[in-house]
Amino acid sequence: GAGVSQTPSNKVTEKGKYVELRCDPISGHTALYWYRQSLGQGPEFLIYFQGTGAADDSGLPNDRFFAVRPEGSVSTLKIQRTERGDSAVYLCASSLRGLAGVGGANVLTFGAGSRLTVL
């Protein structure tokens, strides 16, 4: 598509429930990133995919969080046994390549985010 698409835009759930957030990156972008943005703060890195594999998942806060990208395009962020502290905006971004270096191919384009509220 023309941009990074995230669904749902808003999700309200109860503590202890399971949640899935979906990201559809820009067509042809091989790298995909998940970030979490708490109220009043900057985005924090969660996980990065290069193709189908998770190249870096060092930002995932604990084992309740998991993400997949089975066909190297759409990605799903999964949160088990949600807690109130999980409430945040979950941002997805994609880039043409995932290699550090110079040039526009490494620029991340962000989606509008999925706002998760855990009651």
Place this chain on the structure above:
Amino acid sequence: GQQLNQSPQSMFIQEGEDVSMNCTSSSIFNTWLWYKQEPGEGPVLLIALYKAGELTSNGRLTAQFGITRKDSFLNISASIPSDVGIYFCAGQLRNAGNMLTFGGGTRLMVKP
């Protein structure tokens, strides 16, 4: 984890005024970026800086990559109401793929 200190946290200025904000880090970055975020949207890239000392402009925006690689600033000249939003700096560490570390943001409010 890595921390970027961004200041000021917020600014309330008169339309037409110039604005300056900056980021500092205890670590060296090899790329600095500046993003703008509006309510209900994701961050949008404004300027990317790839070399120490680099000074880059994008319309009324000018940003510089500090010589020490540990800081960057963003200037907005002749502010207009549509400049309202939250501005974030972001740094990329060498050998960290494309993972970005973001500052805490500067909330800009412009009074017409």
